[in-house]
Amino acid sequence: MTDTLLKVEDLRVSIPLDNGTLNAVRGISFDVRRGETLCIVGESGCGKSLTSLAVMGLLPKRAKRTATTLAFDGDEIGNLPERRMARLRGDRMAMIFQEPMTSLNPAYTIGDQLEEMFLAHRSDGRRAARARALDLLQKVGITGAERRMGQYPHQLSGGLRQRVMIAMALMCGPDLIIADEPTTALDVTIQAQILHLLIELKREIGLSLVLITHDLGVVARVADRVAVMYAGEIVETGTAQEIFANPQHPYTRGLLDCVPAPGMTKPGEPLGTIPGVVPSLIGELTECAFRERCPLAHDACRRPIPLYPVGPGREVRCVLADRDERTGERRATA
């Protein structure tokens, strides 16, 4: 038993296309400690969802995954055969998807689907599965659990379906849950409830959570640590406090300036913007991926930029990060 539950080093996902190779995830490394919440934040196309699918071994067939390390609880899982991976998935690591309507099977009852999850991994029999399902439905705040077990997904509201998804992810008592935009499709009130629930459960059970989201409000309120992704790379990591109080990468700063926030931005005043568009992810990057859109771009960024460590657990992919104001020299030595 180690303190680090998930360790990912130099993870790459590439998809061969007619006009070249789409490098969607370009060598990212992170780890998740026991009981910790890591938020991976970024805009569409930055590779955050493919990262989560890559870790779970659920990538589409034509996508190619490589990684120097992909270790779960100290064991390398990068080269496990599909059968062994399937045994792990849903048991010790589980996933919650964005749209619960498409990830639940419309032809089976809630109870059947919850029980199936348990029966696939345990040999305790259907009665135990049913008891566990009832218990968890109550735990995620569903009233009348007994009746809900016999219902079909379409009979439930979006918020209830997402609660069922969470209950399903918890069926086998996983150590790690990866949640990909779990509340994006929901109303703000339901979003607050679901996130509140996830945090409570996490504390109670002590599981680790990887939360993939584009919503900086969610990140700020839920994350212990944050990884900001841009164009398939991690551009900044740090604690939630560090990222929001002292963003170092121009992209992170740009993102934070874009968000209207009651009490923090002035109504009616122009919001910050990030001009331009994300670069093509086909082929290799020859310069900083954010250079075209960066207000601080200069000649030194005309080369691929590595992640510079700027503090314990804090890295920034920018040559300007953590400069000494007096000398203009980088403080930390990379």
Next chain:
Amino acid sequence: MSNPVLELRDVSRTFRVSRGLMRGKTDLKAVDGVNLTLQRGEALGLVGESGCGKTTLSRMLLGLLAPSSGEVLVDGKPLDAKDRRERARRIQPVFQDPYSSLNPRKTVQQIVATPLDVHNVGAPGDRAKTVLDTLDMVGLPRRVADSYPGQMSGGQRQRVAIARALVMRPEILICDEPTSALDVSVQSQILNLLLELQKELGLTYLLISHNLAVVEHIANRVAVMYLGRIVEVSRTADLFRDARHPYTKALLSSVLTPEPGLGVPDTGLGGAWPNPMDPPTGCAFHPRCPRAMDVCSRVRPATTPTPAGRVECHLETETV
């Protein structure tokens, strides 16, 4: 309140819906006795959870749906079905998803020119120029006129949708979740554009959104909708400082501002979204209300004026 450009008077809309196989039909009151005015040049935000009737309301304003009862007035005059063209000239929609609201087989030029063609505005030769002027207005380069939506980014597509709405030079834009499908960096560009256009053209907005941060940023006034009724209307600043209705308070408390360390609040709302086919008696919010009293389940609360607007809640009459 001098100059309402658009007014809803006791507007309701009922749908006949099936209760399921062999169980007959029932009435679903999607919008229930709504009174609302839109002043010239203002931006009114309309917020509420999904299923509360926001979209039905906007469809009635656009004339896409007739009210079951009540009146929709434009400049004080009722508009009926015969005036559809007139209405479309003055009120235009911007929809949520620029991926599905634009015809993928038409060029930007064709998409933006469609309202001009339908209303037969200007000579066909002038229309091309109007389209290009409108593209300038929404910050799109003129060269995209020959592009197809599939060749454009989400933000560009939403600009095309806005251009299509503006090409008739309407007075009122009904924006239904105009940025919900967009990334945050693109969202801020579209919000800035909406603010600029309002200043330049004196537009009136109805902004429907579930994102209260967006509403706070754009709207002067906010109407809060719950299960078909407007439960609170207030000036935006007052609403965010001193909301009166418990539902508004719960909505505001679920806004997650990017402030680390605050955690996720417990809204105290419970998950019991009421069945709109069988709405609760009295105040529709009472089953979820943390401050519900005995009277709330029996009597529908009256509309009480407040310094900044109005509210429908028994607490207002009990305590004052």
